[in-house]
Amino acid sequence: MSERKPAGMSYESWVEQRIGEAVDRGDFDGLPGTGRPLPQGEADEDWWVRGYLRREDVSTDLSLPAPLLLRRQADDIDHTVGRLLDEAAVRRVVGELNQRVEESWRRPADQGPVARRVDAEEVVARWRENRTEPSPVPVTAPRTSWWRRFRTRLRRSTTSSA
Template identity: 45%
Template sequence: MRNEAYWARYESVIDQQIRNAEERGDFADLPGKGKPLPGMDGPYDENWWIKGWIQREGVPSEALLPTPLQLRKESERLQETVRDLPTEEAVRAVVSELNRRIAEWVRAPSGPAVPVKRVDPEAIVQGWRAERSAPPPAPATGRPTRTRWWRRK
């Protein structure tokens, strides 16, 4: 009994600092005071902190994919990625960088065994040239074109 009385009187340095801060009113105007904690009304989710971090930081969902799936998605979107590049050398540099990362993954695969092929640089450059040589679409005027009555026949 005597030992319990000792610990009941004991106040740690941290407890003392918290008590002093409460007495000074340091916790009086904190945002969210008196409101329930967010996420406490739903079912328990063991990954709540991961989901919260992803949402808070704005991490794209593709960043969470395994490496081979990320590489495949990049390969599929490569034509759109190089569309606005100014020179053929820049297009080839982007393709060679992607091919380098694909070869690196093939040498030491990690994650699921997903087949990833290297990208053909000539096909990408041809697509880039074709988009460059295509005439830009005509601007829409917003109203339908009308033919004059004397030109209808």
């Protein structure tokens, strides 16, 4: 790009000439996406933000209003508590969600959906139903030390030879 645009040439012509020279040199060969059509743009103004969030694998939940976010968390509560190991942890997670719901009720909000509380007993019952019991650990007899086994063999050999 060290070459300056000649004085008598239009900007568009000069750019087209530079692009043609780059194509002739092969600067555009082997680029990712070669031969594929460009993605169709979306009609709204947030298309770039949504595409960026999708590419970076960022959850769009953070852009939701608080009541909708709490409703989504309430809908996903079974999945959230599914990996917990004890009932106290399940009740704690449900209690924290219900506390956030009650806090959202105290804040003034626009007209729209209202978050709902989650019944801890129902969640615990579903958690118990869906939970797989851990397999019992087989109890093995404690192994005797090598020294004790050696002494036992030694005694047997001395008593059998006597």
